[in-house]
Structures are given as C-alpha cells and as structure tokens.
Amino acid sequence: xxxxxxxxxxxxxxxxxxxxxxxxxxxxxxxxxxxxxxxxxxxxxxxxxxxxxxxxxxxxxxxxxxxxxxxxxxxxxxxxxxxxxxxxxxxxxxxxxxxxxxxxxxxxxxxxxxxxxxxxxxxxxxxxxxxxxxxxxxxxxxxxxxxxxxxxxxxxxxxxxxxxxxxxxxxxxxxxxxxxxxxxxxxxxxxxxxxxxxxxxxxxxxxxxxxxxxxxxxxxxxxxxxxxxxxxxxxxxxxxxxxxxxxxxxxxxxxxxxxxxxxxxxxxxxxxxxxxxxxxxxxxxxxxxxxxxxxxxxxxxxxxxxxxxxxxxxxxxxxxxxxxxxxxxxxxxxxxxxxxxxxxxxxxxxxxxxxxxxxxxxxxxxxxxxxxxxxxxxxxxxxxxxxxxxxxxxxxxxxxxxxxxx
Amino acid sequence: xxxxxxxxxxxxxxxxxxxxxxxxxxxxxxxxxxxxxxxxxxxxxxxxxxxxxxxxxxxxxxxxxxxxxxxxxxxxxxxxxxxxxxxxxxxxxxxxxxxxxxxxxxxxxxxxxxxxxxxxxxxxxxxxxxxxxxxxxxxxxxxxxxxxxxxxxxxxxxxxxxxxxxxxxxxxxxxxxxxxxxxxxxxxxxxxxxxxxxxxxxxxxxxxxxxxxxxxxxxxxxxxxxxxxxxxxxxxxxxxxxxxxxxxxxxxxxxxxxxxxxxxxxxxxxxxxxxxxxxxxxxxxxxxxxxxxxxxxxxxxxxxxxxxxxxxxxxxxxxxxxxxxxxxxxxxxxxxxxxxxxxxxxxxxxxxxxxxxxxxxxxxxxxxxxxxxxxxxx
Numbered sequence: 001x002x003x004x005x006x007x008x009x010x011x012x013x014x015x016x017x018x019x020x021x022x023x024x025x026x027x028x029x030x031x032x033x034x035x036x037x038x039x040x041x042x043x044x045x046x047x048x049x050x051x052x053x054x055x056x057x058x059x060x061x062x063x064x065x066x067x068x069x070x071x072x073x074x075x076x077x078x079x080x081x082x083x084x085x086x087x088x089x090x091x092x093x094x095x096x097x098x099x100x101x102x103x104x105x106x107x108x109x110x111x112x113x114x115x116x117x118x119x120x121x122x123x124x125x126x127x128x129x130x131x132x133x134x135x136x137x138x139x140x141x142x143x144x145x146x147x148x149x150x151x152x153x154x155x156x157x158x159x160x161x162x163x164x165x166x167x168x169x170x171x172x173x174x175x176x177x178x179x180x181x182x183x184x185x186x187x188x189x190x191x192x193x194x195x196x197x198x199x200x201x202x203x204x205x206x207x208x209x210x211x212x213x214x215x216x217x218x219x220x221x222x223x224x225x226x227x228x229x230x231x232x233x234x235x236x237x238x239x240x241x242x243x244x245x246x247x248x249x250x251x252x253x254x255x256x257x258x259x260x261x262x263x264x265x266x267x268x269x270x271x272x273x274x275x276x277x278x279x280x281x282x283x284x285x286x287x288x289x290x291x292x293x294x295x296x297x298x299x300x301x302x303x304x305x306x307x308x309x310x311x312x313x314x315x316x317x318x319x320x321x322x323x324x325x326x327x328x329x330x331x332x333x334x335x336x337x338x339x340x341x342x343x344x345x346x347x348x349x350x351x352x353x354x355x356x357x358x359x360x361x362x363x364x365x366x367x368x369x370x371x372x373x374x375x376x377x378x379x380x381x382x383x384x385x386x387x388x389x390x391x392x393x394x395x396x397x398x399x400x401x402x403x404x405x406x
Numbered sequence: 407x408x409x410x411x412x413x414x415x416x417x418x419x420x421x422x423x424x425x426x427x428x429x430x431x432x433x434x435x436x437x438x439x440x441x442x443x444x445x446x447x448x449x450x451x452x453x454x455x456x457x458x459x460x461x462x463x464x465x466x467x468x469x470x471x472x473x474x475x476x477x478x479x480x481x482x483x484x485x486x487x488x489x490x491x492x493x494x495x496x497x498x499x500x501x502x503x504x505x506x507x508x509x510x511x512x513x514x515x516x517x518x519x520x521x522x523x524x525x526x527x528x529x530x531x532x533x534x535x536x537x538x539x540x541x542x543x544x545x546x547x548x549x550x551x552x553x554x555x556x557x558x559x560x561x562x563x564x565x566x567x568x569x570x571x572x573x574x575x576x577x578x579x580x581x582x583x584x585x586x587x588x589x590x591x592x593x594x595x596x597x598x599x600x601x602x603x604x605x606x607x608x609x610x611x612x613x614x615x616x617x618x619x620x621x622x623x624x625x626x627x628x629x630x631x632x633x634x635x636x637x638x639x640x641x642x643x644x645x646x647x648x649x650x651x652x653x654x655x656x657x658x659x660x661x662x663x664x665x666x667x668x669x670x671x672x673x674x675x676x677x678x679x680x681x682x683x684x685x686x687x688x689x690x691x692x693x694x695x696x697x698x699x700x701x702x703x704x705x706x707x708x709x710x711x712x713x714x715x716x717x718x719x720x721x722x723x724x725x726x727x728x729x730x731x732x733x734x735x736x737x738x739x740x741x742x743x744x745x746x747x748x749x750x751x752x753x754x755x756x757x758x759x760x761x762x763x764x765x766x767x768x769x770x771x772x773x774x775x776x777x778x779x780x781x782x783x784x
Contacts, residue, residue: 001410044541064663101660101677110553112522112575120611121532129454129614137615138767141735142522142554142575147768151663159661159770160583161575163520163554171572175587178594183410198541199532203549205542258596260516260571262562265550272568283595393550394559396571 001183005253008242009088009235010343011080015051019083024347028378030358034226034331040198047212050196051228051331065152071113071139074148076231077193081149084233102185104157105149106176108168108192109335112142115195145193167390168192169339170398174256180236191233192336201227209301217298217325218373220364224301228331232339250346251402255284261395273311276397284401288316290385295341297389298325309367324374328358338390345386345402353378412685416643416650417635421493422744423486424631424731425461434748436730443730454610457617461629461732462608479547482607483524486632487557494634515569515597516558517588519580519604521736523554526609569597578766580604581739582774585657592639599638604737606630621767622733626702629732633740650779655686659772674771675713686775692759693718697725697742699764706765725749754778
C-alpha cells in the first residue's frame, strides 16, 4: 500500500500562544516569546532567560491526563494533541467511527520529563535515593509522552516516543507518515514536547551554547540559543480519508530524509547535512528548484548557522530559497523544535506567507551573499513546497518536506 | 485491523552483554544452569548502596573492545551499547558467529530502545546543579551523556554507521518498537540494514526507583544488559547469500493507556498475539517456545500468562530470561530475543517458532514472533 499522507490538524502549546492560530499570528508578527525564567530558581545562573509556556492550564484542555500522574512534557504533548485533533475537526462521532487500534501517536523529545528528574534530584540531595517519591519515579520514562497522547485521545495503536534529541519531531513525523502511507495506521498524531528545566539550562550554559538576551539566528552578532519548551502535534491521515470526510488539508507530507554524521556528538557536519537534504528531496520526489522555503534548524549558535547555510548552498547552489528560523521567536524547544517547524511550514503553505527571522539586525557576512532570512516580520508568498530542518546531538539530521496538495 | 503479511527481517549477527557475561555463549550457559549470573552489587563501579537482589555485568571493560582512546567520559549505558555493537559487527572473541565487518557500515542504521537514557548520568548532572558552589559549575564533558540518544550516537560514531539513527522509548515495549521502527526504515528504503535492540544500565537511581514504585516483585532482581541485532530484509539477505540465525516475523503493539481502563491487559496482549501470528503466517500450534516479558511485574504477570494460555496454550515451553539477567525495562524485549537465540543454539530444529510477549504498567501490550533459520540458510 502506498497512500498519500496529508496534515489535517495542528496543535501547539507554546510561549507564543496556545493553539496553532495564536502561534501563527505571533510568528507572522515576529513576536518574541522568550523572557525571564520563572519555572525554576535561577539564583547563581549568569544567564536567566528561556522560552517558557507561562499560561498553560492543563485542566483547561485535558480530562484524563492530569498533573497528579503525568510530568510537564506529557501534559504539553497531550494538550497539543487535543488541540490538533480539534483543529482537524475530528469530533467524538468521527473518533467513534475510527478504529482505535489503527490510530496512535509518535512524539519526539530531547530530555523527556526533565522537570521530574530535577525534582527527583532535589529529593536525592535532601533525603537520599531511598526517599524518592514513587509517583514521580513512575513519571520518568520518556515513553510516557506518547502514552499520554494516546490516553487523552483514546487512541489504542502505537504510542512511541522518539528520543532522537533535537531532530526528534521530524523523526516522529517521518515514522508516523510511513505508518499511514503503508496502511499500518489510518490516523497518527505526531509532534514533540520538552520542558524548560534546570539541568539543561546549566548544561547548555556550560557548553557555551546559550545567549544572554535574545536569540539571533543568522545575525553577525549571534551568540547562541535560548532553551525553550512546548508541545506540538500534527494530525496525519490518508488523503482519501481526509477528502471523504471533507477535512481541511493544510499540506501533503511529501517525504523525509534521515542521516547520521557519525563523527561528533555536538559538532554538525555540512557534507552530511547536504546529503540528508538530497535524500529528503529524493524521498519526496522533488528537486532543489521546487523548494520555496526552508524552515531552518537555525539555532543561532555561531557553528550551527554557518554549517547549515554551507550545507544548503552545497545543495541549492546560487538559488537558495528564503530561509528563516522560528527559534528567534520561540527559542529552542528541543525535541519539539522540528515539530513547531513543521506546523509553521503547514501554515505557510496553507495561508501563503514566509515565516520571519526575528531579532535579525545584520546577516553575518560569513554566511555568504544574497541570503534571504526574511528579517523582522512575515512576507506574503505562495509557498508550494517547504523544507523543514532538524539537527541534533549525536550528529543526527532529519528533514521533512511538506507541500501544497496538487 | 491490519492483517497483511509482514516482510521478515533476517538476523545476521548479534551482540549480547548480560549479567551472564560478554557474548551470547555466556547466556547459553547461564540459561542451561551451567554458569551463574553476577549478583554481587560490589562489582558495580561507584560507592552507593544498591537495594538487593541485583544482576549486573561483571568486568565491563570497554577499552578491551574499542581501545582506550576517547572513552574517558563515556557512561555505562553507552559502554554496554558500544561493546554490544562491536560484538554484532565484528564478531565475538569467544567464537560466536561473526558479523561481516566489511559490510556496508555507512549504509547501516542504529535503532536503540531506551527508558530515558542513562539515569545515572542525568541524575548526577541534575544533582550537580544543586550541590556545587554555583549551579552552572557542571561538567560540560558529561553533558552529552544526559541526552537520551547518546548511546545510539556513540554507536554510530565508533562504528561509522551513517544510516538512520533512532532512539525509541516505549517503556516495556521499547525493544519491540525498535523492531517495528527498524523494519519500517528498511521497507521504506531509508537504510539497508539496521543494528537494533535495547539497552539498560543498572544504577542506584534506577534500582531505588524500581523499589520505590513497588511495581516489581521484591524477590526478583533488578538487572542490566544490552542486546543488539544486525538485521536486514530477509529476501535481500538470502539473495546475497548472507546466512541468518533467525527471522523476525510480525511485531504488534497496543497502547490504549492505563492498566485500569478497558479492555483488560490479558485481552490487549491476546489481541496482539492473534494479529501477530496471522501476519506472520504462523498457526498457534506451531509456536514451540514462549519468552514472557512481564515476569515479576505486579498484576501483569498473571495477565500475560492468561493471554499466553488463550492464544498458544498452556503447554508451550516457556523461557524466563529475567531469572538470569534481572528486570531490564527497555532492554527486556531484546534480552528475551537473545535468550531465544541462545536456547535455539542447543535445542532448535530449523523452522522452530518462538513468541515473545510484553506488558507494561503504562497499559501497553505487545509481542514479537521469531522463526529459527539455523541450518537452513547456510
């Protein structure tokens, strides 16, 4: 079986708003969602900013998945999934017609329930390992994130959390799309979730990867990332089923590419990324000339941006399409990052705009001439095919291709 | 319900590290009662007290397998994975069937089941932000160890494996999800062959965590281990003349949420078994060996046995690998598969079929059907 796969629902819980509409409006306006950290005590940290979801009330969206039994990443994922299914117009009657065993979720994450780990570490310091709270321990497995989605939505098929660090959502989308394409499933909810937390903030600071104030991808004075959090979900289903139920189709999932540098845990490799772009194009059946927009990994570290642009130039030559980074606004949502990228690509295709790079003052000359990073705010444009980048610790590259249904 | 036949995966090599020792041969001996698994908590590096009983890998000497250079900051989860990967790709020094080191390493992917990465590495790093003079005075060199895909990434780096590199977290079903993910990656043309399995390290954080939750029978040991299998499409392996030790047939999962919801756990598991046998083209009566995974898990053990009775009958022989290796969470499924291969080294007619099952406290149920090909493919 080889079915066409489309995206019919989008859900987001982010520092720029709850719901895909709120997020899209903020992205188009170039709003910045990062700010002072409130989720943990920042005393002693030189840098104290991140992209937090401040107005997230799990009880407003979730009925089965509660804060008493689930960690923050699971709550963010389940809430995004509820919003995505609602956005897809899959009401309860539709769900009843769906074979629950043929519906599931694949969610990406970098650090899973990292806030839970922070709390357990505090218990360890306070009372020793024998004092660990069993209810918290039960929340630790990363698998809980996808199980939370299935539990809340009443899905009974696959529940898989892909822990492929910051490329994880693209991994999740590729796998979920294959399950639908091959007939293993009729509906997959795919995306990712991560939480802002103390140990990751410390680690990224110590790596020298953090910036102090704002994230400035592609800027000559960019310093690094801001850690961020959020949950994002996309509903994938067969094109024929979407048509039959009269669903709104945001975009077709055209294909994806995956590769591993196999060289270094934290330094990206331009040639390997270029190979991943080419394999994504092959898989999607497109050529570089077909791509209208690249949603960059664009972390805003000096190394990532120069490596990523070099890889893009290797593939696209003199015709580099507009390329922007939504991390300038959301910060780096880690395992959810490429899921947010995919969501924004779907809206760019459906609504007709190029997402911007915020905080961009002067494009780094080291990135080469004529680079259109869509500075400031969104531009209206006909985006037929968008390419969504996600790169990760471990030299992992994952690229998804989304396109207008032709 | 999907009932179409699956494309079998050929297992052409394996790398197994367990409390029985290094290599599959040691597990053969331990399962046969000829050797004992290591149960001495003093053999685990570190000063912390562990809640007994435990099972652990004795003499895990990473440098003997990969050389000393560059191993200083690697944690135990990664070490277990790296040693297993070397055994699978380069053969076992004890004389196990060797993988083909000249094979297409760059075209090989990695799919590793995990619970949440190395909980020792993550826990100690988080603790450092609380106990050091300043919260940011953590050790940057160990930060990559806190990321869940560290083991899979290092396996790729040390072996030059440039294909798909996935880390899959599916709780007790993690290793089964590795099989499903790996099969899809091969069928979808993303990669030619995959090193897939699961890894779990024993550490005080995990061990005390298990005991706190009381999910595991207190008499049963908490263990560790890693099993990785080099797999490719069975037809492709046969066409290329590469011998297989076994074929992985259907692997089915269900995750409808909590245990206390309907349907009951036994029903969930039985349903996956029925579907998996059908998709494997195997009749229930052909299953000659069952390797259960929920052994010792509160409430789930009995449900698993009910499902087994209902689907393949009460008289089918069972192989309990946890008696040797302990509770290994996300590596359980991979270690069940290792045990089946170990069992077949001494007992198997070619064509024998085994059923591996798993149930999790998160309400998930799944199974894997495996066929012995030893003697028939070479």
